[in-house]
Structure formats: structure tokens, C-alpha cells
Amino acid sequence: MANLLSVQQLDKSFGNRRVLHGVNFEVAAGHIVALVGPNGAGKSTIMKAVLGLIPTDGGHLTIDSQPVSITSHQALAHVGALIEYPGIYPFLTGKQHLELFADKENRDTNMTQIVEALGMTSYIDHKAKQYSLGMKQKLGIAQALVNHPKLVILDEPMNGLDPQAVKDLRDYIRKMADQGTSFLISSHILSELEKLADDVLILNHGKIVQQSSMGELVASGGTSYVITTADDASAKTALMAAGLQLVPAEKIMIRQQNEKTLNQVLQTLVNANIEITDVVKVQHDLEESFLDMVNTPTTKEDK
Amino acid sequence: MGTLIKQELYKLTHKKGTWIAIGIMVVLQIIPALVQKADSEFFQLSSLISNDYLGGGLYLFIMIASAASIIAMEFQYGTIKQLLYRQYYRSQVFISKLIVIFMQLVVLKVISTIMTFTLTALLFPSFDWDQKIEGSQTLLQLYFLGMGGNVLVTVFLLSVVILIATLLKTNAAAITSGFIGYFVSMAASSVLLLLINKWHWLRFNPFSMLMTSSQIISPDMSQATLMSTPLMITLTFVYTILFTFIAYFSFRKRSV
Missing domain, CATH: 3.40.50.300 (P-loop containing nucleotide triphosphate hydrolases)
Structure with a gap:
């Protein structure tokens, strides 16, 4: 246009x-x-x-x-x-x-x-x-x-x-x-x-x-999942052992790599006999993108 | 330009103050006329009539307030941005305001003049407009001559008020400066004339131009002002144009 x-x-x-x-x-x-x-x-x-x-x-x-x-x-x-x-x-x-x-x-x-x-x-x-x-x-x-x-x-x-x-x-x-x-x-x-x-x-x-x-x-901010379990410490160990990368945070947070990511996570936890109590999908919104952008010390050049 | 003038007139005519001021001016003409009717010794009738039954003189103060506010209100109310971002040039916005101020001045002068003639015809029907006052001039001729001089000096004073309003962006400062400037100049005119007598070059200062209207009526004043009447009239025009241009350049350059 x-x-x-x-x-x-x-x-x-x-x-x-x-x-x-x-x-x-x-x-x-x-x-x-x-x-x-x-x-x-x-x-x-x-x-x-x-x-x-x-x-x-x-x-x-x-x-x-x-x-x-x-x-x-x-x-x-x-x-x-x-x-x-x-x-x-x-x-x-x-x-x-x-x-x-x-x-x-x-x-x-x-x-x-x-x-x-x-x-x-x-x-x-x-x-x-x-x-x-x-x-x-x-x-x-x-x-x-x-x-x-x-x-x-x-x-x-x-x-x-x-x-x-x-x-x-x-x-x-x-x-x-x-x-x-x-x-x-x-x-x-x-x-x-x-x-x-x-x-x-x-x-x-x-x-x-x-x-x-x-x-x-x-979309560029991506999607993440926050997972709550009955035993978060064991869950983190099991997920890392399965080769899944965790976002450094107190809670269990995993960034979606592809459409199978969530399935892999849940399967790993079920196989490890860890009880899953909650799964929350987090979309990176304008506010987060804005804060990332303005708080980055070296800003991107104009497109 | 027509649209801008219409918009300025719309604002002016929708202000209550515009109509109240006209009302007060007319009432203040009627009261002295009635007082004179009741007691013919109270004022000198020809002087009262020459001065538009006193109330007519109020037009100067109405115009000072109006000229200050037509510029300064836009800054005070924050409306200046919406006035200036449109397709018009700043010069057009500024000139439309000057035109409306001049229109208001003419309307007030016409109203006070009509009131003067009407009150005279109704209350003092035997008053002789053709009586000779000074030399060969009739009172009617002197009345209009005085009016011309008065309008000229008022326009000069308003150019100063508009300049101050543009520079300071506040109503109060411009109105106060206009009033104080006028009264101080009037009160200090004898001092000014003394100074002019001592330092001749001082005669060209802008404050001298507030005496132009007096000199038009009494040409003998030229001995004190050390300027001929045509020169004073010309200088009054020149200063008016100069102050208006400075005001315009300040208005044009201002970031809003």
C-alpha cells in the first residue's frame, strides 16, 4: 500500500x-x-x-x-x-x-x-x-x-x-x-x-x-511455557537430562523451539513420575518487547 | 484567509466579555448625558460631546484587553497548536487576528459615535454642531479630526500591546503593560516635553507618538514636540508597522 x-x-x-x-x-x-x-x-x-x-x-x-x-x-x-x-x-x-x-x-x-x-x-x-x-x-x-x-x-x-x-x-x-x-x-x-x-x-x-x-x-519475542509441578527441583533435573533448555528463572520456564517442545516436556515429566499441577503459555507482548528494546545497552540500528 | 477571519470572529462574538464591554461603554455614555441633562452646569456640553460622553473613551481600554487576549489566549488555553498545524501560513493566522482586532475597533468606534449623535439629538436637540471652536473649524469637523487622531494613536498603542502579548504569551502582562504604558505616558507627557526641549533627538522616541492625537487637534503643540503634525502622523504609522513586524517575526519563529 x-x-x-x-x-x-x-x-x-x-x-x-x-x-x-x-x-x-x-x-x-x-x-x-x-x-x-x-x-x-x-x-x-x-x-x-x-x-x-x-x-x-x-x-x-x-x-x-x-x-x-x-x-x-x-x-x-x-x-x-x-x-x-x-x-x-x-x-x-x-x-x-x-x-x-x-x-x-x-x-x-x-x-x-x-x-x-x-x-x-x-x-x-x-x-x-x-x-x-x-x-x-x-x-x-x-x-x-x-x-x-x-x-x-x-x-x-x-x-x-x-x-x-x-x-x-x-x-x-x-x-x-x-x-x-x-x-x-x-x-x-x-x-x-x-x-x-x-x-x-x-x-x-x-x-x-x-x-x-x-x-x-x-512473534519475534516467541512463546514460553511456565510449568508448575509437585517437585520443581526434580523436574528441572529431569528436563535438563532430556536435553531441554530451561530459561534461567526460579520457576520452570521453557521457550518454545518448535511445535513439539511442549509435548516433549510433558512426556519427560510423566516418564519421570513427576506430578504436573499447572501449565501456562506466555506470549511475549508489546510491553515486554518494548522493555527489552529500551533496556538493551546497544540498540539495534534502524531497519 | 476568509475562514481564519470567520473563526476569529466566531471566538470573539462567543465571548460574553465582548458584549458586556460594549454594554458598559454604552451605559457609561448614557449616564453622563443624563447627568448633563439634569444639571447643565455639570460638564461643558461641547467638551462632553467631543469626548463621546466620556464612556466612548472606554473603547481604548476594551481594545487593549481584546488585542492582548486575541494573541495570548491561544497560548494560555493551549489552542495555539491546533491553530497553527493546519494548512494556513503563520502569517495568515497572524494577519487574520490583526484584521479582526481592527474590525472590532471600527465597530466600537461606530457604536460610540452613533450613541454620541443619538444622545445629542435626543437630549440636546438645539446643540449646534456648526459652531466655530478654534479658528475656522466647526465642532463637527474637530470631532471627526479628533476621532481620526484618536484611532491612529490607539492603533499605535495596540501594536505595542500585541508585541508584548506575542513575546510574553500572557494576557495579564500585555493588558497591564498597555494600561500602565498609556497612563504613565499621559501623566508624564509634560516631563517628556521638557526632556525633548533639552535633548532634541528625544522627540523621535515612540512615547512622543501618544501625543499625535492632541497635536492633530491643537497644531500649536508642534512648538513643544518639535515635530510637524504630518511628521508625527508619519512616525506614528512607522512605529506601528515596526512593532507589528517585530510581533509577527516573533510569532512566526515560535516553536509551539
Whole structure:
């Protein structure tokens, strides 16, 4: 699929502090891309650069093949964004905020659709100064999505949202992506991103240390089994004697080598007359991959 | 650009303060008019009318507050990012704000002027607008001449307020600077004139331009300001444009 957003060799420094080092990545049309990284890794800086809000020191940014910079904003006509925290005019109602930014074409339909999708109907006519943190967050997201943009950039969109609102938002983002909208989303709630994103970018110290599909990332971490027995010490001895490699841990943990691994383990334990009390399958998830990646002293180069 | 101006007008007209300020201005015109009607010795009628029944002067302070907030509120409410990430150039965003400020200034001036003529026609129907005040000029001519000078100085002062609001990003700082700057300059104008008399080059300093409106009405002031009225008008324009450009360059370069 064609790339909607392309970021090439992006560099950015604040004074003497270099924040981004030759960042490269692409966002395909209709894809949801998760941008994850520890605090201060440069996620918001990348998003601001893509939106032409800050000058960059080098690199090339394009949206739909049109260049973007602090002085070149034409390509941003079909982009919606929420960066850091929602900007709210306290003297306007939620509906007036949407009226202010909604395009003329299908204005009422678009507004009604997003208000209903995010469950904002009951308070959309109230002044925004009465809104809670979560209500403001939803309004910020609604402003980003109301015009059905081609590209949406959301920085920590789940901040302050209750579980129902998180689900509503996830469903709506998925629906828009299925209709062709691309998303670049950062969040610290990795379990939510894992449910939502097609691709993952892991950013650390201003560099992309991993760029892959969510499926590849999870699969690359592999599957392990944690086994509990009536006599773990004897079980470990029996398994090692059978030539099976244990993950160094207090519990009995075995990484799956092939599809027969579990069968071999169970057979060995049964043959050794050791009572098996529990078997748990552990999938390496985004959170673990992320922690592995950012805690590795020498990080992988960009793909 | 049209969309940006509409959006700025939408924000301005949906602020309660915009309408309350107009209401207060009109009421503060009506009260002195009624007082004068009850006691014709209370004010000098021609002076009261020339000054838009006092309340009309409030427009300057409304405009200082409005000019400061049209820029600074975007930073304070965190709305600046969504204002700037769209397809428009920063210059268009900035100019749309200047245009809306100017539109508000014109509307306030028109309202206060209509009120002045209406109150005069209703309460003092025999008032003679054609009376000669200074030399050959009629009161009506002087009224509009004063209005022109007043608008010019207000626009100059607003350029300073917009500059401060852009640099400091806070409403309060810009409004306070505007008010204090205005009052201090007014209070210190005699001191300034003394200083100009001593060091002639001081006459070109920006604070002198706050006296442009007075000199337009009383051209004799040129002996004290050491500048001709056309020169003062030109310099007031030049400073206004200069401050506005500095404000724009600061706005354009700012990372948000």
C-alpha cells in the first residue's frame, strides 16, 4: 500500500541537546502505527515536526508526497491532530468547538457522528470550562477526527479516558482506518496499542530502534511455557537430562523451539513420575518487547 | 484567509466579555448625558460631546484587553497548536487576528459615535454642531479630526500591546503593560516635553507618538514636540508597522 507519511533522516536539537537522530519511518495509507518510547525519547517532537509546528535541523517530511515544514503547510489540509493536551476555549461549548473547526461540507453529519461515537451527546452543549479531564480529552480527539482527515496524529489519546471511552475510541479509530485513514498514535498504555496498531515504531534516545508490524514484533519475542509441578527441583533435573533448555528463572520456564517442545516436556515429566499441577503459555507482548528494546545497552540500528 | 477571519470572529462574538464591554461603554455614555441633562452646569456640553460622553473613551481600554487576549489566549488555553498545524501560513493566522482586532475597533468606534449623535439629538436637540471652536473649524469637523487622531494613536498603542502579548504569551502582562504604558505616558507627557526641549533627538522616541492625537487637534503643540503634525502622523504609522513586524517575526519563529 502507498505510504501516506514519509519521514526521512529527521534531525532535531534543542540548543546543544540533540533530540532526534536521523529518524526514518513511513506510515502506509489505512495503517495504524504505534509510536512508543520512554519519556523524553522524542515522540512529541516527531509529531510536532510532522505537523510543521517546530523547525527541524535536517531531514525530509512528506504527507501524500507533499513536503511539510514550519513554513510549508499545504499538505496539512487533510490532517487532524491532538498533541500533548487538548486546546480548549473555556467560553465555548463542545459543539461550538466542533463548529469552529469542522469543514463546511457535511458539517452537521460529521459532527453528530463523532459526538455519538465518542459518547459526548449528554454534555456537548455545555460550556467546556465545566468539562472534566476526560471530557476535554474526548473533545480534543473529536476536533482531530471531525473532518475525516487522511492522516491523524494522536499523542497519548487515552489520557484520562475511562475504560468504556477507551473502547469507543479504539473501535472508532479501527473503523476510520478500515475506511482508509492513517494514524500515528503514541501512548504509554501499551496493551491498548497492541490491540489497535498494525505497525510499531519503538523510539529510544531519539532513534528508531525497531520498526515492524505488530504481528512480527509479538512473534519475534516467541512463546514460553511456565510449568508448575509437585517437585520443581526434580523436574528441572529431569528436563535438563532430556536435553531441554530451561530459561534461567526460579520457576520452570521453557521457550518454545518448535511445535513439539511442549509435548516433549510433558512426556519427560510423566516418564519421570513427576506430578504436573499447572501449565501456562506466555506470549511475549508489546510491553515486554518494548522493555527489552529500551533496556538493551546497544540498540539495534534502524531497519 | 476568509475562514481564519470567520473563526476569529466566531471566538470573539462567543465571548460574553465582548458584549458586556460594549454594554458598559454604552451605559457609561448614557449616564453622563443624563447627568448633563439634569444639571447643565455639570460638564461643558461641547467638551462632553467631543469626548463621546466620556464612556466612548472606554473603547481604548476594551481594545487593549481584546488585542492582548486575541494573541495570548491561544497560548494560555493551549489552542495555539491546533491553530497553527493546519494548512494556513503563520502569517495568515497572524494577519487574520490583526484584521479582526481592527474590525472590532471600527465597530466600537461606530457604536460610540452613533450613541454620541443619538444622545445629542435626543437630549440636546438645539446643540449646534456648526459652531466655530478654534479658528475656522466647526465642532463637527474637530470631532471627526479628533476621532481620526484618536484611532491612529490607539492603533499605535495596540501594536505595542500585541508585541508584548506575542513575546510574553500572557494576557495579564500585555493588558497591564498597555494600561500602565498609556497612563504613565499621559501623566508624564509634560516631563517628556521638557526632556525633548533639552535633548532634541528625544522627540523621535515612540512615547512622543501618544501625543499625535492632541497635536492633530491643537497644531500649536508642534512648538513643544518639535515635530510637524504630518511628521508625527508619519512616525506614528512607522512605529506601528515596526512593532507589528517585530510581533509577527516573533510569532512566526515560535516553536509551539
